[in-house]
Amino acid sequence: MERMVVIGGDAAGMSAASQARRLRGPGELEIVAFERSHFASYSACGIPYWVGGDVDRREQLVARSPQEHRSRGIDLRMRTEVVEIDVPGQRVRSRDLESGTEAWTGYDKLVIATGARPVRPRLPGIDAPGVHGVQTLDDGQALLDTLAGLEGRRAVVVGAGYIGVEMAEALLKRGLDVTVVNRGEQPMATLDPDMGRLVHEAMDGMGITTVNGAEVTKILTGPEVGASPVPGGPGGRVRAVATEDGEFPADVVVLGIGVEPETELARAAGLPLGTHGGLLTDLSMRVRGYEDVWAGGDCVEVLDLVSGRERHIPLGTHANKHGQIIGAGVGGGYATFPGVVGTAVSKVCDLEIARTGLLEKEARAVGLRFVTVTVESTSRAGYYPGAAPMTVKMLAERRTGRLLGVQIVGREGAGKRVDVAAVALTAGMTVEGMTALDLGYAPPFSPVWDPVLVAARKATAAVAQAG
Structure with missing residues (x-):
């Protein structure tokens, strides 16, 4: 019996596992999936709307629980992180994040669906309490926990792309005073500046302060209650976001700078990466040059059908399609992903x-x-x-x-x-x-x-x- 190993338990990974299971029964194919967080098969795109109160409960964002996957013959191991891929040996090394125990697991078919990670610039104070990235349900819960105990009402969002403007709306709905600090000429670098200006004007009309052409230089902190009385002392919570031209007071900071492919495992294993850092695959989502390794979701680059070049476009729509195609390939069928037009x-x-x-x-x-x-x-x-x-x-x-x-x-x-x-x-x-x-x-x-x-x-x- 062959074994399929999946690294990553969200859209691409679990779509691939589910499709492969539909095509090949438990007696033909063993499926083992590793997910390092507390949740699997969830909608990361829905997190801003959960934070903003449009979605009442976290569970509404979960498409299928770990128990449901297991009931379908998929051995989904939560809170378990793959820390090494041994391609010649066809095995992966995993670490249980609760116990620290490590183990090797062999594979016949490997699926890499490690997703993307929030861009987190190396700035002084970036890891201070009150500074949040928003990529996973764990991130969303941490932000909500911070907001629940917040004494001040000032929020700064760093970045004005999709994540930034969506989180600005979420924080505004929660009654915070929101400032968006954006290094670009206008919000939404995914638009031309003349169209981005329309977004800027509308955000101003909603009461969101947007500061363009502002490069963040550091996150300023202050002491926790009962801690060092020195302003900006070590261990303090966030109190402001600093740029070359000024400071913007903040009781909470949300990073909306964007994401980049989570491909350090793949890089260390010698697998091919593109100019944007994403894995390179063929039309069937096989990693180029590797017959038994597939990749999909936010960790890959895809062909832009208009420009003819590879791009990194992290979207759940693509990830689910990738998973279906990978699952078909592992399950003995054939399907292809021709590319995208960047919608x-x-x-x-x-x-x-x-x-x-x-x-x-x-x-x-x-x-x-x-x-x-x-x-x-x-x-x-x-x-x-x-x-x-x-x-x-x-x-x-x-x-x-x-x-x-x-x-x-x-x-x-x-x-x-x-x-x-x-x-x-x-x-x-x-x-x-x-x-x-x-x-x-x-x-x-x-x-x-x-x-x-x-x-x-x-x-x-x-x-x-x-x-």
Whole structure:
């Protein structure tokens, strides 16, 4: 009987284990999975909404408990961390985090699903009490515990990407005074600066203070009650975030700088990594050059179908697809993951933010010549109650008119419109071809010309004018 070993018990790892189990019974395939945290198969994307109170209980974010996995014939070992991969020997060394006991486990098929870790810059005070990253349910619980005992009401979020703006909303909903310190020109570096400016203006209107162009230099601390009376003394809680231009008082700090692939194990084992630090795989999610090793989820790089280059895009949608494909391969079937177009959607309070395809700087980086257009429209027919404004920006290749990217910022009904553009990108459509798309129309849902199609019409004209 073969043994499948899975490193990582969240989306990619447990999807792979579950799919392999569906294809091969316990008598054909033994499955052992290692997870170092207290939780498995949970939605990390839901953590900001749990912290903000939209989700009542932590358990609502758990798709399947360890007991449920075990009942399906998967030996899931919680609070157990894999600390070494021996590829030539086809075995992994694990450590029980409660007892410290270590053991080797052999494998015939190995799945690496170690995920990503929050970017945590090496700054003075970064490990002080009251400074939190938010990547796992354990992280979310630690933040909630801090908030429950908080005496002050000042929160600083470092970073203004997806995690940063979502956590800013969560903290605002909990009644804190929120400042976002962002080193970029505008919030949301996943948008072009002109679209990021719209996010900045909206956040200001919500009462969130956003400070752009500010590089954090250190986290300032003060003494705990009964500790050293020296301000900033060792062991003190966070009291402020410092930049070159000033200090921002803080009773709690949340790091929303982003994440990077958790691939130190893979690196030490000599497995191939890409320019972003993620594992490199083929279309079937096998690690390149290794027949019996697969990888998926936030620890891998994926092919961008628009630029033709590898990217690191940590999203639960990709992770679950990777797991299904890996499980099929281990289970004796065959499936492939062709790549992505870089679709993402988020929100801060009632502002919806979406993008797919390439930004201007990304298109330039791969040598593409392009035109851009920006249109203002509404989510519904202008005369229908509840019609809300939205801005759509579209990039098209200058010579061919091929769609290259779309960004959307607006109120209710704006964000999910990006899916139309994602399908068009995947299909390799031109902006002129998009204008003929037969999209659904009724006044409660859209103007006669959907905002995405209005942008496509304007982009078609810009391509023709550019020659």
